Amino acid sequence: MIDTDELVKRNAGFASDGSFAHLKLMPRGSLTIIGCVDPRVDPSDVLGLKLGEAAVIRNVGGRVTPATLRTLGMLSEVVRSRTGGPGPADYHYAVLQHTDCGITDLAAFPELLADYFDVPASGLDAKAVTDPVAAVRVDVEILKRDLRAGVFVSGLVYDVATGLIDVVVPPARVEA
Ligand SMILES: [Zn+2]
Numbered sequence: 001m002i003d004t005d006e007l008v009k010r011n012a013g014f015a016s017d018g019s020f021a022h023l024k025l026m027p028r029g030s031l032t033i034i035g036c037v038d039p040r041v042d043p044s045d046v047l048g049l050k051l052g053e054a055a056v057i058r059n060v061g062g063r064v065t066p067a068t069l070r071t072l073g074m075l076s077e078v079v080r081s082r083t084g085g086p087g088p089a090d091y092h093y094a095v096l097q098h099t100d101c102g103i104t105d106l107a108a109f110p111e112l113l114a115d116y117f118d119v120p121a122s123g124l125d126a127k128a129v130t131d132p133v134a135a136v137r138v139d140v141e142i143l144k145r146d147l148r149a150g151v152f153v154s155g156l157v158y159d160v161a162t163g164l165i166d167v168v169v170p171p172a173r174v175e176a
Helices: 004-016 066-083 100-107 109-119 121-127 131-146
Strands: 031-036 054-059 092-098 152-159 165-173
Touching: 031 066, 054 066, 066 131, 092 131, 092 165, 100 109, 100 131, 121 131, 131 152, 131 165
Parallel strands: 031 054, 031 092, 092 152
Antiparallel strands: 152 165
């Protein structure tokens, strides 16, 4: 077990170099990642992101669920309150899913998935939970319908065997 003493020790190491100082709430890279909770696929690590560069939302599968959309809506309000506007026009939202994802195991529990996506069990096929390439396309389309015009949306699939990402949906602007 990684206990609290260990966490405190590691945190002291982190705090000692001062790299966190002067960071702003708004990510420097104008980037939000939606990724999976799987400990192998931490977006900061696999995409080489630095502290303060991206907002990261993680859930089971890195899926765009109603809860994800609610979180994004809340973040937009935070940005508006801090900056007085909608945020940078070139803001980039990236969906990062991956191979060997545990969400595929949940295909055996359609009632859980139906609740997660807020769809009837008969609508789960459209969520493509067993195919990350198809799923990332599904979720990018949902984001395009939900996000403000002008921002960029992309879809990435990370291969846990090679450590490489595949750009399944290149970044494209949300149309008005
Ligand atoms: Zn996963």
